[in-house]
Amino acid sequence: MSKLVGFYRDHQMTAPLAVAQQSAQMKPLAADLARSGILLVTTCARVEVYGEESAISNINSTIFSGSSYEHIEGAAAIAQRLAEIASSAHSQILGENYISDQLAKALEFVDPNLPIFQIARLAIDTGRAARQRQRFIASFNYDQIVRDIIADRFPDGELPNRLYIIGAGMLGRGLIRSGVGERFRSTVFVTRNPKNLRKRLRPWTDIQVALMRPAEIGYPREPQSIVVIATADVNDEYEATLQDALLRLEPRTIVDLSSIPVLSGAAVGKLNYVSMYDDEFLGFIEQNNNRLAPKLPILFSDIKTTLQTAQIYSLAKAT
Numbered sequence: 040m041s042k043l044v045g046f047y048r049d050h051q052m053t054a055p056l057a058v059a060q061q062s063a064q065m066k067p068l069a070a071d072l073a074r075s076g077i078l079l080v081t082t083c084a085r086v087e088v089y090g091e092e093s094a095i096s097n098i099n100s101t102i103f104s105g106s107s108y109e110h111i112e113g114a115a116a117i118a119q120r121l122a123e124i125a126s127s128a129h130s131q132i133l134g135e136n137y138i139s140d141q142l143a144k145a146l147e148f149v150d151p152n153l154p155i156f157q158i159a160r161l162a163i164d165t166g167r168a169a170r171q172r173q174r175f176i177a178s179f180n181y182d183q184i185v186r187d188i189i190a191d192r193f194p195d196g197e198l199p200n201r202l203y204i205i206g207a208g209m210l211g212r213g214l215i216r217s218g219v220g221e222r223f224r225s226t227v228f229v230t231r232n233p234k235n236l237r238k239r240l241r242p243w244t245d246i247q248v249a250l251m252r253p254a255e256i257g258y259p260r261e262p263q264s265i266v267v268i269a270t271a272d273v274n275d276e277y278e279a280t281l282q283d284a285l286l287r288l289e290p291r292t293i294v295d296l297s298s299i300p301v302l303s304g305a306a307v308g309k310l311n312y313v314s315m316y317d318d319e320f321l322g323f324i325e326q327n328n329n330r331l332a333p334k335l336p337i338l339f340s341d342i343k344t345t346l347q348t349a350q351i352y353s354l355a356k357a358t
Contacts, residue, residue, distance in 0.1 A: 041091045041092045041093040042091070042092045042112060042113070043089070043090065043091060043092070043112070043113060043114050043117055043154065043155060043158070044089070044090070044091075044092045044095055044110065044111065044112050044113075044117075045087065045088065045089040045110070045111045045112075045116075045117050045120065046087070046088050046095065046102070046103060046108050046109070046110055047080075047085060047086070047087035047088075047108060047109055047111075047120070048061070048085065048086050048087070048103060048106055048107065048108040048109070049084055049085040049086075049087070049129060050084040050085070050131055051129065052107055052108075052109070053106075053107060055083075055084060055131060055298070055315075055316070056298075056299065056316065058083075058084060058085060058086060059083050059084070059298035059299050060299055061086050061106065062081040062082060062083065062084075062085065062086050062298070063081075063298075063299060065079065065081050065086050065102060066079075066081040068102075069081065069145065069148050070148050072088070072098065072148075073148035073149045073150070075090070075094050075098075076090050076091055076094050076149070076150065076153050076155065077089070077090035077094055077095060077098070077149075077155075078090060078145065078146065078148075078149050078155050078156070078159055079145065079148075080124075080141075080142060080145050081145070082138065082141050083131075083297075083298030084129075084130065084131050084298070085124070085129075086102065086103075087124075088102060089117055089121070089155050089159070090153075090155050091154075091155070114154070114158050115346070115350070117155075117158055117159075117162075118158050118159075118161060118162045118165075118346050119162075119342060119343060119346060120162075121142065121158070121159050121162035121163065121166070122161075122162040122163070122165040122166035122169070122342045122345075122346060123166060123338075123339060123342060124138060124142060124162075124166065125138060125139040125142050125162060125163045125165070125166025125167055125170075126139075126166035126167070126169050126170040126175060126338060126342060127139070127166075127170060127175065127177070128166075128175070128335055128338055128339065131315075131324060132177050132179065132180065132181070132324050132327060132328070133175070133177060133327060133328045133331040133332065133335075134170070134175050134176045134177035134178075134180075134327065134331050135177050135180055135181070136176070136177070136180060136213075137181075137209060137210065137213070139163055139166060139167045139170075140209060141209075142159070142163050143163055146159050146160065146163070161346070161349060162346075165342055165345050165346055165349070166342060168345070169338055169341040169342045169345065170338070172341060173334055173337060173338045173341055174334075175331060175334055175338050177327050177331070178326075178327050178330060179323040179324065179326060179327035181210065181213070181214065181296055182213065182214050182217035182219055183323075184294075184320065184323045184324075185214060185219050185267055185294055185296075186219055187323065188292065188294055188313060188319070189219070189222065189265055192265065192291050192292050192311075193222070193263075193291070197263075198222070198224070198263075199222055199223050199224070199263050199264065199265060199291070200223065200224050200261050200263040200264045201223055201224055201225050201226070201227055201261060201264045201265075202219065202220040202223040202225075202226045202227070202264070202265050202266075202267070203226075203227045203229055203251075203256065203264060203265070203266040203267070203288075203290070204220075204226065204227070204228050204229065204248075204267050204269055205229040205253075205266065205267065205268045205269060205270060205281065206229075206268065206269040206270025206272070207228050207230055207236050207239065207240075207270075208269070208270055208272070210269040210270075210296060211228070211267075211269040211270065214267060214269060215228075215246060215248060216246075219267075220248075223264075223265070225247075225248075225249060226247075226248045226249070227248065227249045227250070227251050228240075228248050228249070228250050228251070229251055229252070229253055229256065229284075230250060230251075230252070231252065231253065231277065233250040233251075233252065236250055237250060253277070253280045253281055253284045254280065254284065256284035256285070256287065256288050257284050257285070257286075257287025257288040257289075258287070260287065260288060260289045261288055261289070261290060262289055262290065262291060263291060264288065264290040264291060265290055265291055265292055265293075265294070266285060266288070266290045266292075266293045266294070267293075267294045267296065268281075268293065268294070268295040268296060268297055268301050269296050269297075270297065273297065273299075273301050278301055281301060281302075282301075282302060285302070285310065286309060286310070289310070290310070290311075291311065292310075292311040292312070292313060293310055293311065293312045293313065294313050295312065295313065295314040295315065296315060297314075297315070298315065300314040300315075300316070
């Protein structure tokens with residue numbers, strides 16, 4: 040086995056939108072790279088590759104061509120980095136609860152017998168546990184930010200009409216589970232494939248949601264509704280369909296949680312639209328991060344100690 044190495048680029052190194060755009064371009068490569076023994080991590084805030092040096096050296100220049108990136112070497116350094124990511128210590132929203140599941144999903148492509156799989160699996164478990172031990176948990180997670188924006192748009196007990204969630208992936212389902220739709224008359228999942236989504240929602244016997252296709256939105260106009268965009272799976276055709284639908288609907292506001300904003304400048308000008316890069320959203324993130332940042336040193340120390348203990352235990356078993 041050759042030396043394990045990693046290369047990464049994240050939102051702390053360059054503009055978050057630029058990383059998000061690169062991540063979207065690289066994401067389809069995950070399965071092919073995994074067949075070469077390479078773990079590809081692509082989230083809204085990062086593009087990272089890990090594996091044996093002999094395998095990564097052939098693709099590194101392609102993935103990061105013309106971009107700045109960092110380089111780490113060795114199993115211990117990689118485990119520390121991935122565990123810190125899994126703990127949400129390197130997320131745009133410190134303490135958010137989605138990143139460890141995103142890492143686990145990325146790992147599904149990799150052969151479980153490879154060293155990089157075993158290291159990443161240990162790192163994910165370590166990061167998750169350290170986050171809980173140190174209570175490194177966001178006060179302004181995505182669901183709370185959405186709640187606060189809803190409260191701002193409907194003050195003094197005004198009752199909203201419907202909540203539309205565009206995207207039924209991890210984030211969209213998490214928002215529904217958090218109860219953000221409890222003030223609304225009803226909640227609607229917007230999907231291009233209602234039949235497939237209906238099957239996925241069968242276990243949700245305790246939650247009532249309606250399903251609609253994008254083309255069905257906006258008949259009639261609903262100025263007392265809220266739309267939350269919670270998907271990154273938007274091609275040009277779907278983007279145009281959504282823009283037409285939302286312009287018809289004319290909701291009170293649209294909260295876009297996509298790392299690459301869905302609406303164009305022309306459409307935004309006609310609607311109350313909040314993306315992750317707007318001052319209102321960034322203000323919530325700043326409040327949260329200022330509260331959690333002092334906990335970072337002890338979180339990193341916790342992770343390092345746990346990984347060192349695991350290494351010692353493994354060596355003891357080997358002998």
